[in-house]
Amino acid sequence: MTTITLDKIKTIKTLNNIAKSGMAVLKDENYKVDNEAKNPDGIVVRSYHMHDMEFNDNLKAIARAGAGVNNIPIRACAEKGIVVFNTPGANANAVKEMVLTAIMASSRNLFQGIEWVNSLKGKGEDVPKLIEEGKKQFVGREVKGKKLGVIGLGAIGALVANDALNLDMDVIGYDPYISVDTAWRLSRNIERAMSMEEVFEKADYITIHVPLTEETKGKLNAEAFQRMKPGVHLFNFSRGGLVNEDDLEVALKEGQIGKYITDFPNDRILHMENAIALPHLGASTKESEENCARMATHQLKDFLETGNIRNAVNFPNAILPYTGKRRITVFHRNVPNMVGQISSIISTRELNIAAMINKSRGDFAYTMIDIDEKVNGDVLPGIQAEINAIENVIRIRII
Numbered sequence: 022m023t024t025i026t027l028d029k030i031k032t033i034k035t036l037n038n039i040a041k042s043g044m045a046v047l048k049d050e051n052y053k054v055d056n057e058a059k060n061p062d063g064i065v066v067r068s069y070h071m072h073d074m075e076f077n078d079n080l081k082a083i084a085r086a087g088a089g090v091n092n093i094p095i096r097a098c099a100e101k102g103i104v105v106f107n108t109p110g111a112n113a114n115a116v117k118e119m120v121l122t123a124i125m126a127s128s129r130n131l132f133q134g135i136e137w138v139n140s141l142k143g144k145g146e147d148v149p150k151l152i153e154e155g156k157k158q159f160v161g162r163e164v165k166g167k168k169l170g171v172i173g174l175g176a177i178g179a180l181v182a183n184d185a186l187n188l189d190m191d192v193i194g195y196d197p198y199i200s201v202d203t204a205w206r207l208s209r210n211i212e213r214a215m216s217m218e219e220v221f222e223k224a225d226y227i228t229i230h231v232p233l234t235e236e237t238k239g240k241l242n243a244e245a246f247q248r249m250k251p252g253v254h255l256f257n258f259s260r261g262g263l264v265n266e267d268d269l270e271v272a273l274k275e276g277q278i279g280k281y282i283t284d285f286p287n288d289r290i291l292h293m294e295n296a297i298a299l300p301h302l303g304a305s306t307k308e309s310e311e312n313c314a315r316m317a318t319h320q321l322k323d324f325l326e327t328g329n330i331r332n333a334v335n336f337p338n339a340i341l342p343y344t345g346k347r348r349i350t351v352f353h354r355n356v357p358n359m360v361g362q363i364s365s366i367i368s369t370r371e372l373n374i375a376a377m378i379n380k381s382r383g384d385f386a387y388t389m390i391d392i393d394e395k396v397n398g399d400v401l402p403g404i405q406a407e408i409n410a411i412e413n414v415i416r417i418r419i420i
């Protein structure tokens with residue numbers, strides 16, 4: 022269990038290259054960006070692998086400038102009261118454009134075509150003739166009228182599905198956990214699949230846009246491939262771990278999968294025929310990098326300064342207008358009578374609670390209590406110590 026002292030300059034460390042306009046959000050006298058810091062208050066990260074890292078007791082939050090958080094031990098962070106944020110939707114347009122490009126490029130054999138043309142370097146005046154003779158090996162197919170299956174209709178999947186309709190594709194989508202907001206944004210012309218298997222069986226092109234979790238790991242495996250139409254093009258701009266590579270190798274060799282286009286190559290995939298590998302470029306546009314970085318640092322700043330949580334992945338969202346007086350924030354387990362115990366410690370000091378919020382998410386919960394005067398001095402350490410001593414409190418912070 023950790024406690025935190027009041028009002029000091031906050032140190033922020035970055036683990037990846039973060040867009041300047043995002044880091045500019047933290048450029049004021051209350052912040053110091055120090056990438057060598059041993060005890061930062063906050064970390065801003067993209068895909069840096071954090072599972073082997075030790076977290077210092079002072080660390081309050083990790084802001085992932087991007088969508089996927091499988092590089093961060095989010096449960097272990099929750100156990101220490103470290104909030105992990107991501108930036109939902111901030112890079113979705115960049116990935117959508119990439120996926121649509123990949124669908125068209127794979128359909129017309131552009132990747133192999135470009136490679137072949139480059140191999141003609143040095144053939145001098147023969148090049149135009151060789152091209153006209155050789156182009157027949159790259160005859161493609163049009164996407165118009167073909168069926169695109171979209172697995173995962175979140176920020177990216179929904180954009181891909183809607184825009185594929187504008188390419189005159191038929192679209193079938195599957196997402197058992199779809200949010201109401203996303204469902205509203207989806208075109209009514211998208212066919213709703215009742216299972217992933219239905220998408221496998223009906224689609225000519227399949228693109229997957231789900232997070233890598235215990236549930237989704239290895240979902241694209243031999244059983245899935247067997248259900249797919251022979252020669253299907255499969256797009257993975259989500260995470261490599263969604264695919265069983267042993268099974269993929271066989272399916273590509275047998276032609277069951279016509280092409281596998283991925284943003285997450287490894288050495289094995291580079292050796293597979295008809296696997297097309299891209300260098301994790303989905304979110305790498307200036308616009309997307311700036312969107313993600315700004316959203317991440319705004320969320321981090323707001324949390325450090327007010328305790329408000331927006332877009333966390335391991336704690337509930339909790340927003341309480343900040344009055345600038347005293348705020349007590351408590352991370353605790355999601356068990357009964359926590360609010361009662363915390364508030365009685367405050368009321369025994371005859372302090373009045375001006376506002377309060379308590380939210381839970383899975384095993385964890387978060388309570389913020391505003392006191393309507395700026396109490397200081399001897400009172401706070403006592404409150405802090407007593408709340409800390411409550412069973413199932415993980416962390417307390419007084420702002």
Ligand SMILES: NC(=O)c1ccc[n+]([C@@H]2O[C@H](COP(=O)([O-])OP(=O)(O)OC[C@H]3O[C@@H](n4cnc5c(N)ncnc54)[C@H](O)[C@@H]3O)[C@@H](O)[C@H]2O)c1
Nearest residue numbers: 088089173174175176177196198230231232258259303304
């Ligand atoms: N290639 C890149 O550069 C890049 C960029 C951004 C995101 N990503 C990856 O793409 C993933 C999706 O990003 P997003 O912004 O769309 O996230 P998102 O959270 O908006 O959408 C994910 C969707 O997947 C759905 N889902 C979860 N489990 C599912 C299941 N078992 N079956 C079907 N649907 C399921 C959820 O309900 C949600 O709607 C990220 O988690 C990340 O791994 C990659």
Ligand SMILES: O=C(O)[C@H](O)COP(=O)(O)O
Nearest residue numbers: 067068086087088089304
């Ligand atoms: O999950 C994501 O947001 C993407 O994979 C982007 O990762 P990146 O920030 O390392 O480009």
